[in-house]
Amino acid sequence: MTTTASSTALADLKRRLNLVSDLSAAGGLMNWDQETQMPKDAARVRGLQMASLAGLQHELFTGDETKNLLEAAEQQGAQSEIDADLLRVTRRDFDKATKLPTAFVEELVQAQNEAHHAWIKARADSDFAHFAPFLQHNLDLTRRYAELIGYDEHPYDALLDDYEPGMKTAQVREIFADLRERTLPLLKKIVAAGDAGDYGVLSRPFPAAAQREFSLKVAEEAFGLLPSFSRLDISAHPFQTNFSADDLRITTRFDEQYFPMSLFGTWHETGHAMYEHGVSRELERTPLSRGASLGVHESQSRMFENLLGRSRTFWRRYFDEFAEAAPDVAAGQDAEAIYRAVNRVEPSLIRVEADEVTYNFHIMLRFELELSLMEGQLTVADLPAAWNAKMQEYIGLTPPNDAEGVLQDVHWSAGLIGYFPTYTLGNLLSVQLLDAARQDSQIAAATDRADYAPLREWLRVNVHQYGRRRTPGQIVEGATGQALSADAYVKYLHEKYGDIYGLE
Numbered sequence: 001m002t003t004t005a006s007s008t009a010l011a012d013l014k015r016r017l018n019l020v021s022d023l024s025a026a027g028g029l030m031n032w033d034q035e036t037q038m039p040k041d042a043a044r045v046r047g048l049q050m051a052s053l054a055g056l057q058h059e060l061f062t063g064d065e066t067k068n069l070l071e072a073a074e075q076q077g078a079q080s081e082i083d084a085d086l087l088r089v090t091r092r093d094f095d096k097a098t099k100l101p102t103a104f105v106e107e108l109v110q111a112q113n114e115a116h117h118a119w120i121k122a123r124a125d126s127d128f129a130h131f132a133p134f135l136q137h138n139l140d141l142t143r144r145y146a147e148l149i150g151y152d153e154h155p156y157d158a159l160l161d162d163y164e165p166g167m168k169t170a171q172v173r174e175i176f177a178d179l180r181e182r183t184l185p186l187l188k189k190i191v192a193a194g195d196a197g198d199y200g201v202l203s204r205p206f207p208a209a210a211q212r213e214f215s216l217k218v219a220e221e222a223f224g225l226l227p228s229f230s231r232l233d234i235s236a237h238p239f240q241t242n243f244s245a246d247d248l249r250i251t252t253r254f255d256e257q258y259f260p261m262s263l264f265g266t267w268h269e270t271g272h273a274m275y276e277h278g279v280s281r282e283l284e285r286t287p288l289s290r291g292a293s294l295g296v297h298e299s300q301s302r303m304f305e306n307l308l309g310r311s312r313t314f315w316r317r318y319f320d321e322f323a324e325a326a327p328d329v330a331a332g333q334d335a336e337a338i339y340r341a342v343n344r345v346e347p348s349l350i351r352v353e354a355d356e357v358t359y360n361f362h363i364m365l366r367f368e369l370e371l372s373l374m375e376g377q378l379t380v381a382d383l384p385a386a387w388n389a390k391m392q393e394y395i396g397l398t399p400p401n402d403a404e405g406v407l408q409d410v411h412w413s414a415g416l417i418g419y420f421p422t423y424t425l426g427n428l429l430s431v432q433l434l435d436a437a438r439q440d441s442q443i444a445a446a447t448d449r450a451d452y453a454p455l456r457e458w459l460r461v462n463v464h465q466y467g468r469r470r471t472p473g474q475i476v477e478g479a480t481g482q483a484l485s486a487d488a489y490v491k492y493l494h495e496k497y498g499d500i501y502g503l504e
């Protein structure tokens with residue numbers, strides 16, 4: 001094959017990938033509209049329209065022409081590092097997308113749909129038995145999925161790899177065991193110390209419009225989310241999406257009697273958005289043009305939400321502006337009081353409401369149960385009892401019913417097994433990255449005055465710009481000089497909460 005012909009193959013492949021990316025963006029925009037703007041009655045046809053777009057996207061990407069262009073481009077070899085990365089990631093995506101027979105994909109989608117409806121009813125009635133057969137079906141299909149995709153050691157590796165490329169089950173097991181051993185005693189100590197704090201301040205009135213204005217002001221000034229490339233809207237379940245690195249959409253929801261929900265939620269989604277904004281424009285409209293994994297993504301959102309937004313220095317810097325926006329909340333309070341209130345540690349049954357110390361135990365519990373189910377050591381019928389036992393062991397509470405226990409999350413109904421660990425991996429990585437950035441004394445000094453511009457630039461250079469060019473493991477090693485571990489997070493929790501709760 002001549003160079004000219006092959007160069008054309010790469011150019012043609014890129015054009016095709018651009019088209020796939022554009023269809024994906026169009027589908028994403030339809031979905032964003034559905035969650036934020038669309039009139040309720042439009043749902044039925046919108047669902048069909050989105051399915052058509054998704055089908056078209058899948059056909060274009062997995063079709064013979066893509067296969068032929070990819071092979072031709074591979075034969076010639078890449079002329080640049082970016083092209084080499086593009087070919088490698090495209091090959092990975094293509095092989096995965098074409099390993100599943102169409103009939104299997106259809107069965108999967110239908111089973112997940114049915115399971116989702118069953119879960120909604122089961123949760124409303126707190127009736128696990130209603131959900132059990134659907135969960136069993138999802139689980140059976142998940143096992144088949146792992147066999148079709150393939151794995152070296154553990155079928156769970158195949159699931160994990162969809163969300164955290166390259167991460168192995170054995171590695172997660174090891175990191176989680178270490179984290180559990182070193183933070184469960186801390187949680188027990190905090191609970192034993194008793195908490196005399198007054199948290200009534202969190203439920204004082206703060207009008208939605210003022211919450212919006214304050215949270216966006218911080219998102220812009222502290223975290224760099226400018227209105228020229230972003231929007232904030234309201235949705236039932238907050239999320240971030242984007243249609244290019246310069247078209248970022250985040251959503252939130254407001255509770256006028258509980259301001260932390262929208263404030264920290266908005267800053268969380270801002271972290272996700274700024275990651276996408278930092279991806280190199282050279283990768284635009286290709287499979288490389290988004291974050292490397294869910295875990296790396298979550299490290300960015302958690303950093304803004306918790307490590308910065310829930311820091312003492314942040315509240316010292318922003319208390320006066322907060323007081324101006326929320327005079328009822330701030331009356332008789334100071335920065336230290338708000339700092340302590342928003343960092344309350346309170347073991348509770350619900351994952352999404354969990355504080356920094358207890359959150360990871362909710363994840364470990366789910367990870368361990370998923371493994372037991374996949375390995376066949378635990379049956380679906382025994383799942384609620386196993387859930388409750390682990391809840392008691394880790395959190396010290398037993399759910400009064402399955403709605404507040406095993407039925408609380410949407411993930412398993414949607415077939416998302418292997419997804420939960422990425423939340424904790426993101427938490428661990430957030431601190432490991434922040435520690436690495438703070439090795440630079442100027443970044444540390446600026447961060448300590450709640451000036452996060454130098455930190456953001458460090459994140460852009462060390463994490464964001466690569467998009468999917470590097471695996472999560474390569475990003476962590478490159479940015480921090482070490483593999484991911486629980487060390488930094490364990491130290492962070494002990495220092496922060498040892499101080500707040502007067503331990504040691």
Ligand code: ZN
Binds near residue numbers: 268272298301
């Ligand atoms: Zn997130």
